[in-house]
Amino acid sequence: MDNINLKDIYLSFFESKGHKVIPSAPIIPENDPTVLFNTAGMQPLVPYLKGEPHPEGTRLTDVQKCFRTNDLDEVGDTTHHTFFEMLGNWSLGDYFKKESIEWSFELLTKHLNIPKERLAVTVFKGNNMVPADNETAELWKKQGIPEERIAFLGEDDNWWPNMEATGPCGSDTEIFYWRSNEEVPEKFDPENDNWVEIWNNVFMQYMHNPDGTFTPLKNTNVDTGMGVERVVSVLEGVNDNYKSSIWKNIIAKIEEVSGKNYDDERYTKYMRIVADHIRAIVIILGDDAKIMPSNKDQGYILRRLIRRTIRYAKQLEIKIDSDWEQEIADIVIEDYKKYYKELERNRDFILDSLKNEKIKFNRTLEKGLREFEKVTKNLEGKIIDKDIAFKLYDTYGFPIELTEELAKEQNLMVDMGGFKAKFEEHQAKSRAGSEQKFKGGLASTGEMETKYHTATHLLNAALKKVLGGHVHQRGSNITAERMRFDFTQDEKMTDEQKKQAEDLVNEYIKMAIPVERLEMPKEEAIKMGAECQFIERYPDIVTVYKIGNVSLEICGGPHVSNTSELGTFKIKKEEASSAGVRRIKAILC
Numbered sequence: 402m403d404n405i406n407l408k409d410i411y412l413s414f415f416e417s418k419g420h421k422v423i424p425s426a427p428i429i430p431e432n433d434p435t436v437l438f439n440t441a442g443m444q445p446l447v448p449y450l451k452g453e454p455h456p457e458g459t460r461l462t463d464v465q466k467c468f469r470t471n472d473l474d475e476v477g478d479t480t481h482h483t484f485f486e487m488l489g490n491w492s493l494g495d496y497f498k499k500e501s502i503e504w505s506f507e508l509l510t511k512h513l514n515i516p517k518e519r520l521a522v523t524v525f526k527g528n529n530m531v532p533a534d535n536e537t538a539e540l541w542k543k544q545g546i547p548e549e550r551i552a553f554l555g556e557d558d559n560w561w562p563n564m565e566a567t568g569p570c571g572s573d574t575e576i577f578y579w580r581s582n583e584e585v586p587e588k589f590d591p592e593n594d595n596w597v598e599i600w601n602n603v604f605m606q607y608m609h610n611p612d613g614t615f616t617p618l619k620n621t622n623v624d625t626g627m628g629v630e631r632v633v634s635v636l637e638g639v640n641d642n643y644k645s646s647i648w649k650n651i652i653a654k655i656e657e658v659s660g661k662n663y664d665d666e667r668y669t670k671y672m673r674i675v676a677d678h679i680r681a682i683v684i685i686l687g688d689d690a691k692i693m694p695s696n697k698d699q700g701y702i703l704r705r706l707i708r709r710t711i712r713y714a715k716q717l718e719i720k721i722d723s724d725w726e727q728e729i730a731d732i733v734i735e736d737y738k739k740y741y742k743e744l745e746r747n748r749d750f751i752l753d754s755l756k757n758e759k760i761k762f763n764r765t766l767e768k769g770l771r772e773f774e775k776v777t778k779n780l781e782g783k784i785i786d787k788d789i790a791f792k793l794y795d796t797y798g799f800p801i802e803l804t805e806e807l808a809k810e811q812n813l814m815v816d817m818g819g820f821k822a823k824f825e826e827h828q829a830k831s832r833a834g835s836e837q838k839f840k841g842g843l844a845s846t847g848e849m850e851t852k853y854h855t856a857t858h859l860l861n862a863a864l865k866k867v868l869g870g871h872v873h874q875r876g877s878n879i880t881a882e883r884m885r886f887d888f889t890q891d892e893k894m895t896d897e898q899k900k901q902a903e904d905l906v907n908e909y910i911k912m913a914i915p916v917e918r919l920e921m922p923k924e925e926a927i928k929m930g931a932e933c934q935f936i937e938r939y940p941d942i943v944t945v946y947k948i949g950n951v952s953l954e955i956c957g958g959p960h961v962s963n964t965s966e967l968g969t970f971k972i973k974k975e976e977a978s979s980a981g982v983r984r985i986k987a988i989l990c
Contacts, residue, residue, distance in 0.1 A: 909964055
C-alpha cells in the first residue's frame with residue numbers, strides 16, 4: 402500500500418458513509434492570525450465546529466496539508482517531519498461516538514486489513530469536573546477490543562484541547578497499533594513504544610464555561626485525525642518513515658544526485674533532512690499566497706528550511722551549483738499534484754524561488770567563512786566562545802558541526818556547552834512564540850475579529866472602485882486589534898487614493914447594509930460574479946456573503962449581520978508586500 406492508496410481508501414470509505422469530500426485548505430491560513438501555518442486537520446474547520454453551518458453539510462472528510470515548526474531540529478530521525486498530511490472526518494452536530502467508533506474499526510480492520518488483535522485504545526479516565534468516558538470504552542468492547550486493551554488515561558492524554566481552555570471541548574479516544582514483530586502482549590501498556598498511535602477521535606460534548614463549570618453541548622461534534630506518514634509506515638511494516646513508499650522517489654533522487662547510499666549511516670540523517678525540507682518547501686512555495694523567503698513570519702521559516710537543505714546537501718557532497726534542488730522539487734510536485742493542483746499551477750514560481758534563494762545563501766555562506774576567518778584570527782586563547790558560535794549559526798547559517806570542523810582544522814575548541822545553552826534559550830523563545838501563535842483554536846474568533854472579517858470585504862470593494870477591476874485579494878490577517886489586507890496592485894497608492902478608499906468603506910458602514918449569507922453551487926456563484934481568491938480551494942457547494950450591491954464574495958465567514966456594526970474604518974499604513982502585491986493595515990474604532 403502506498404500513500405496515494407491510503408488517502409483514496411480513507412476518503413472513499415467516508416464518502417460511502419455520507420461524508421462530503423472537501424478540498425484541503427491552503428497551508429497558509431486565510432484570515433487566521435493565530436498561526437503562521439495550518440497545523441492540524443481541524444484548524445480550517447473551527448468556525449463550523451463552533452456552530453456555523455458548513456455549505457457541504459454536517460458530514461465532512463478531507464486530507465489536510467499541515468506544517469509544524471516545533472520539532473524542526475528533531476527532523477533527521479525516523480519519525481519527525483515539518484510538513485505532513487492529516488486525514489480527517491467530521492460530524493457537525495450529526496453522528497457521535499457510536500458511529501465514529503464503529504466506522505474507525507471497520508476502516509482499520511476491513512479496508513486496511515489490520516488484525517484487531519494488533520489494536521488497542523485509550524479513553525478518558527475522568528476527574529473531579531468530568532466523569533470517565535465509560536460509554537466509549539463499552540463501544541470499543543462491542544467491536545471486539547478486550548478490556549485488557551483499553552487504557553483509561555488522564556486529561557493530558559485524552560482531553561481536547563486542554564482542561565484550562567474555555568469553549569467547546571471533550572474527551573478523545575486514541576487508537577494504537579502494535580508495530581513490532583514480537584508477540585502482541587495481552588495487556589495494553591501505553592508506555593511501551595511498540596504501541597504506536599495511528600488515529601485520534603475527539604468527541605466535543607461539553608462547553609467549558611468562563612466560571613469553570615462544564616455543561617453538555619446541545620450539538621455535539623466529532624473531529625478525527627489520522628497522520629498519513631505514520632500510518633503508511635505502519636501498514637508497510639517499516640520502522641523508518643523515510644523507508645515507506647511516500648519517500649521512495651525523493652530518497653532515490655537524493656541518492657542519485659549525491660552518489661551516496663541512504664543505508665550508509667554516515668549520510669542517512671542528512672538525506673532525511675533534505676527530503677523532508679524540500680517536500681515542505683515545495684508545499685509552502687506552491688501555495689497560492691505566493692510566500693517568498695524573507696526575514697519574517699512564513700517567509701522566515703521558508704528561508705530557514707531552504708538554508709538547512711543547502712547546508713545538509715553540502716554534507717552529502719552534492720554539487721550545489723547544479724540543478725539538484727530543481728530535480729528533487731520536480732519529483733515532489735509530481736507525487737503530490739493529484740491532491741494539490743496548485744503545485745502544477747505554480748511550478749515555475751516554486752522552482753525559480755528555490756533556485757534564487759539557493760544562490761543568495763551560497764553568497765551568505767561565503768560571507769560566513771570570511772567572518773569565521775576574521776574572528777579566529779583575532780581570537781584570544783584556543784576557544785571559540787558561545788556568542789561567536791551562535792552568531793555563525795544564527796546569522797550565517799553555519800551548523801555547529803561546520804564550526805567544529807573548521808575549528809578542528811585550526812586546532813581550536815568550541816564552547817559546546819555554552820552554545821547548547823544559548824541554542825536552547827533560542828529554541829524556548831521560538832516555541833513560546835509558536836505557542837502564542839496558536840491560542841486554542843475554538844476560542845480564537847471573537848466579536849472584533851468578526852467585524853474585521855466583514856471589513857475586508859468592504860475594503861476589497863472600495864479598492865476595486867478606486868484603483869480598478871484588476872484588484873483582487875491576495876491574503877489577509879486579522880486580530881482583535883487590527884486587520885491586514887493584501888491585494889494585487891503594482892504601484893504605491895497615493896494619499897488621495899487611500900483617502901478615497903477609506904471614505905468609501907465608511908460610507909458603506911453608514912449605509913447600514915444587511916449582510917446576507919447564501920449557499921449555492923460553486924459554478925452558480927461564479928456566474929453571479931462572486932469574488933473569490935482561488936476557486937479550486939472551495940467545495941462544490943459554497944457560502945456566499947452578499948453586502949447589498951457593494952460586495953459579493955465566496956467566503957467561510959464569520960461576519961456581522963449589518964455593516965452599521967463596524968464603527969469607523971481607518972487606514973493606518975499602505976506598503977509593498979511582494980512583487981505586484983500591496984498591503985493595507987487598518988483599524989476599526
